[in-house]
Amino acid sequence: MLKHCLLCIAIVCFNIINAQSSLKEETTVEQDSTKKAVFLKHLGNGYLPTKYFNFDLRYLIKFNQYEGIRTGIGGVTNKAFSESFRINAYSVYGFNDHRFKYSIGGGLKIAPKTxxxxxxxxxxxxxxxxxxxxxxxxxxxxxxxxxxxxxxxxxxxxxxxxxxxxxxxxxxxxxxxxxxxxxxxxxxxxxxxxxxxxxxxxxxxxxxxxxxxxxxxxxxxxxxxxxxxxxxxxxxxxxxxxxxxxxxxxxxxxxxxxxxxxxxxxxxxxxxxxxxxxxxxxxxxxxxxxxxxxxxxxxxxxxxxxxxxxxxxxxxxxxxxxxxxxxxxxxxxxxxxxxxxxxxxxxxxxxxxxxxxxxxxxxxxxxxxxxxxxxxxxxxxxxxxxxxxxxxxxxxxxxxxxxxxxxxxxxxxxxxxxxxxxx
Incomplete structure (x- = not known):
């Protein structure tokens, strides 16, 4: 009788562990899928997201008749950095006009509901x-x-x-x-x-x-x-x-x-x-x-x-x-x-x-x-x-x-x- 009980307990424990493992795998797959969707959404909006800062792809490289090649770097802090405060900046260089251009700014959320x-x-x-x-x-x-x-x-x-x-x-x-x-x-x-x-x-x-x-x-x-x-x-x-x-x-x-x-x-x-x-x-x-x-x-x-x-x-x-x-x-x-x-x-x-x-x-x-x-x-x-x-x-x-x-x-x-x- 004891052997049967131990065997039943072992089977139940195995099923629980297996179910938890499957659930963990499903959760991991779902989380990975969500992360991928969020990443692609950021990328589609022109951002390369990192932990606290999203790099703005608009400033990487452009071309016009006055500046020639215009290249630089820029971005904005994200919600992981702060949900009520943000910092944004960029710096670019024009190879035809030989000038650096830049911008720096910040924002404070003063009324979340609106x-x-x-x-x-x-x-x-x-x-x-x-x-x-x-x-x-x-x-x-x-x-x-x-x-x-x-x-x-x-x-x-x-x-x-x-x-x-x-x-x-x-x-x-x-x-x-x-x-x-x-x-x-x-x-x-x-x-x-x-x-x-x-x-x-x-x-x-x-x-x-x-x-x-x-x-x-x-x-x-x-x-x-x-x-x-x-x-x-x-x-x-x-x-x-x-x-x-x-x-x-x-x-x-x-x-x-x-x-x-x-x-x-x-x-x-x-x-x-x-x-x-x-x-x-x-x-x-x-x-x-x-x-x-x-x-x-x-x-x-x-x-x-x-x-x-x-x-x-x-x-x-x-x-x-x-x-x-x-x-x-x-x-x-x-x-x-x-x-x-x-x-x-x-x-x-x-x-x-x-x-x-x-x-x-x-x-x-x-x-x-x-x-x-x-x-x-x-x-x-x-x-x-x-x-x-x-x-x-x-x-x-x-x-x-x-x-x-x-x-x-x-x-x-x-x-x-x-x-x-x-x-």
Missing amino acids: NTWLNISYTDDVQETGSTKFLTDGRFFQFFEPRLLNIDLFHKHITKAVNLEHQLFNKLTSEVEFSVSKIEPTYSYSYNLNNTSLTKFRLTMAKASFQWSPFSSFNSENDYAETVVGYPKFSLQYSKSLRNAFNSDFSFSKIDFRALHRLFVTDNDSFSEITLVAGLANGNVPITHMYHAYPNNITKQTIMQRFSVAGLNSFETMYFNEFFSDKFTTFQFKHFLKPFDVYKRNNPQLVLITRFALGDMEQPEKHENINFNTLDKGYLESGFEINKLLFGFGLSFTYRYGAYHLPSFTDNVAFKFTFNITM
């Missing part, structure tokens, strides 16, 4: 002239930025900024910023302000930005991360330059609006996308803070000399520095057809595209030593992309027509390759 952060930063870098960025724009990472390869018009800036991020409501994000900047164009330019030509200047800016995503879902327990992406999305930003505040040279205001919508969605791969962007600047606005409608065409003689990389939302036939406006509207329509089932790993996708831009400028004569047109007659281009032909690469063809059609047929054509890859 994901409210108070941030400060100091930045010494360059920025593309005529570009506009919404404060509330989420982080967007690309392995390389297509337009950046061909941009040659930059201005230097040293900016000190204090910034407040706040989740007003579940679907409404807000951000305000106060900054003081020293700005110096890297090209020959001056602004005629009251008969005084300014080649470098100071700007003191106050900005308020809002993003409303009424059909998206957010996780309030994870810093209001967007869990379900819904459309349409709306962004609105107001900027005010304060003259004489901290020796600021200009007084002007800007209001920017963007709407993004997807429709005719039959599945995740076939849909239409509409993007509407508008901006209005009023007052004495230097060219650095005007609008350029995101051109992406190099000024070269032949089509093949202009062969480069197509952007995501840029005007492919519009030449760099060809147009500037203090008021403008752009409309873009894309229709993504269902991918062709050709081979297993690469399914090419045809995208039909039409873009329209309209703009104007009140006093172009105040901008000296620079030549440009406005968009008052309306700019049109249409074309198509065949994406993901091989290893994420594809081809793009766009044609310029309408009021700004050029005399030579080939000057209206943009033939480029595309690059699309997801993780």
Whole structure:
């Protein structure tokens, strides 16, 4: 009897140990799978995560016409370091302009329930002239930025900024910023302000930005991360330059609006996308803070000399520095057809595209030593992309027509390759 009892106990113990071992293996596999998913998510967002610090892959290497090769290192502390405090910094070097650029900043979470952060930063870098960025724009990472390869018009800036991020409501994000900047164009330019030509200047800016995503879902327990992406999305930003505040040279205001919508969605791969962007600047606005409608065409003689990389939302036939406006509207329509089932790993996708831009400028004569047109007659281009032909690469063809059609047929054509890859 005792032997039978001991045998039963031994069998039970063996089963328990075996079950625990299996459970441990399953738990280990599940944990490894979770860690891998988290790692890939970080990598897809452009971060290489470590224990306390996430390295930012955006600063590793880039190229543009002014800096040439731009390389460096940067990143931000993660939640393992602190959930209520973060430090971010980067340092890069341009091999053409032979200059180091850098930024250092920090943030303090002052209200966890509303994901409210108070941030400060100091930045010494360059920025593309005529570009506009919404404060509330989420982080967007690309392995390389297509337009950046061909941009040659930059201005230097040293900016000190204090910034407040706040989740007003579940679907409404807000951000305000106060900054003081020293700005110096890297090209020959001056602004005629009251008969005084300014080649470098100071700007003191106050900005308020809002993003409303009424059909998206957010996780309030994870810093209001967007869990379900819904459309349409709306962004609105107001900027005010304060003259004489901290020796600021200009007084002007800007209001920017963007709407993004997807429709005719039959599945995740076939849909239409509409993007509407508008901006209005009023007052004495230097060219650095005007609008350029995101051109992406190099000024070269032949089509093949202009062969480069197509952007995501840029005007492919519009030449760099060809147009500037203090008021403008752009409309873009894309229709993504269902991918062709050709081979297993690469399914090419045809995208039909039409873009329209309209703009104007009140006093172009105040901008000296620079030549440009406005968009008052309306700019049109249409074309198509065949994406993901091989290893994420594809081809793009766009044609310029309408009021700004050029005399030579080939000057209206943009033939480029595309690059699309997801993780």
